[in-house]
Amino acid sequence: MKSYKLSEAEDLLIGKKGTKERDEYEFELKLELPSGAHLQCKLSQLQNIDY
Template sequence: MAKTAIKSYSLAEMKDKYIGKKGSKERDQYEYELSMDVLSRMIKTVRQERNLTQEQLGELVGVQKAQISKLESSANSATIDTILKVFKALKAEIHFNVTIENQYLQLV
């Protein structure tokens, strides 16, 4: 019996096939949600490493505990101002990287 070769796919190929091509509405939404999920997890991880409760972090930032909880579960509801305040309160640096038509820009 002849062996059948198994085709393997890269992550990019799988995303193109099952989510949508880069630049499509579906792919942009997926990438946005993934970025927000990563940001939320980063905030929670740093808060926990600093041994702060959500309430304590909220006090440092000037928001209610509920806002920190929402931020950690989904950064979609937060303004950039709130996110920057959170990282400042956590004494954590945040860097932005921007790619514009194959040009890589980094703001530090």
């Protein structure tokens, strides 16, 4: 199983920085949980995906 850095997984699953989808994703992160808990949740979800 290959491991990915968070930024690599976000690029693959959401899109590269500067794309509409990635901008919306990052905007939602800032709105929903500024504490970073949302990132931790996303990271744990990404760790459960088989590549």
